[in-house]
Amino acid sequence: MEGQSVEELLAKAERDEAEKLQRITVHKELELEFDLGNLLASDRNPTTGLRHAGPTREAELKALARDNTQLLINQLWQLPTERVEEALVARLPEPSTRLPREKPVPRPRPLTRWQQFARLKGIRPKKKTNLVWDEVSGQWRRRWGYQRARDDTKEWLIEVPGNADPMEDQFAKRIQAKKERVAKNELNRLRNLARAHKMQLPSAAGMHPTGHQSKEELGRAMQVAKVSTASVGRFQERLPKEKAPRGSGKKRKFQPLFGDFAAERKSQLEMLRVMNSKKPQLDITRATNKQMREEDQEEAAKRRKMSQKGKRKGGRQGPGGKRKGGTPSQGGKRKGGLGGKMNSGPPGLSGKRKGGQHQGGKRRK
């Protein structure tokens, strides 16, 4: 008797469980595809079931919607949750549907003239304090801006320097100097901007159709398209009134075939002499400057790497190996075997050194 009741209880519990699960399970032939980051579900099952419906279409659509929503909710409820201020919050994954952007990807800005120089020399910006002690007013004032610490413009007395014209207006001179500095700064900024724009254009601009290209870009794109055939554009026809492109090749200047006989003879004899001489030619000043520049760059790169690595993964080992190749400005061949690295004194010393100090510059292999 008892055994039966226990069995009955178990069976009843099972039935209850199944019923509960039935309330939230939905049977579909094809599984739905979910993109939970966008709260999106796609049902690929064909909608033939609804074809015959006429007036009951709304009810059928609602039933289909209910089933699909139930499946989506089931998926959402399985996400990891946490409690944030007495509300149950689920953490959504990244959206997996790829949608087009609304604006193009931002391009990296080319460096300004100062930034290139600072990178080369390894100059880092010094951290400055916000406030400076001002003796005149006896309080802490900001470094620049409104009510700054040492304000030149507020002086009521300027001493005439010994070598200046006594009739000159020193106040006007100061204002004029400031205006010139501002104008120079603006000019440099605009020049940097123009250089940046010029740099950006050659990078395959006009090759991607964006819809707003200038006439020159379209022309260049057309040129490139013409030349990109197997016979490099030799047999491409031109439109009836189209003119041949001007200046599309590289310019090479040659000496005239016969002209200055003396100069030609001199240059050829010089060439023979250089070829015959066993010793390599070495311009010491150029070589030492090149070496110094390369060392500066390496130091700067090392320091940058160390600071970056220090910032990101604090306390790891020093920089990775020596960087290959210097700046593009260093191209060209090296005369003479400057094989090893020369320790040319403390880095950061600029300016040319006379060749006399580095007699050891010539190293033979």
Added chain:
Amino acid sequence: MDALDRVVKPKTKRAKRFLEKREPKLSENIKNAMLIKGGNANLTVTQVLRDVYALKKPYGILYKKKNITRPFEDQTSLEFFSKKSDCSLFMFGSHNKKRPNNLVIGRMYDYHVLDMIELGIEKFVSLKDIKNSKCPEGTKPMLIFAGDDFDVTEDYRRLKSLFIDFFRGPTVSNIRLAGLEFVLHFTALNGKIYFRSYKLLLKKSGCRTPRIELEEMGPSLDLVLRRTHLASDDLYKLSMKMPKALKPKKKKNVSHDTFGTTYGRIHMQKQDLSKLQTRKMKGLKKRPAERKAEDEENKSKRIKKN
């Protein structure tokens, strides 16, 4: 172009912030939608635009005046509006004898038209015709697409992508489970698209996941596909380009096999095998007497050598 990289720099901080909001970024802002009436818009179309505006608030702009343009012929005025209001999605409604109750839905890339699809409205039930309580504005809707038509033709695929783009709302990382109130359901059937929106009612179901009951709430549209103006493949590819910084990073030294086992690779330094700690077997342990004898032997050996 950076706000500071312009020829004429912004003079106030507010202007600078305004420009910075509109410039291209790595991870972009939420797309705004502009809803425009054509020169001959009728009541249905106007009501549709108003309802969609209610769904898309606050990321939408509804223009009240009529604008006499034809999107499929001339896109310059649309592009001008997009540039002025910084909107990359648009919806244009018009009505004439040849195309009654016309709705053009589209999106922009870099302030130029990317895709445009024209839909005809066959039946429309507005928000105010269905008398029940609505959900608060700004809720993120759930989107469901039913029907295999949405993957068969290119037109339908772009339309699906356009609908997702239009209605999806801001991208969030967490969502409050009780706040999921709103479902938009798109069914493709017999060449028509049925757009229905329902309000969600969560009922008890005995286990953790609730049972869903739906209540028709919002605008419902029966749409039919008319003309399309889709972007060329390379322009579409260009617009989909993801910057390198946002690409998911690959995990190195981890691999999976077909059975689901995860393998990892550890790189170890060279071990000194003489100092290796092996299992201690008590029987092999040297007893103190033996050790002494060994030491003496070694000592005598050394003395002999010396």
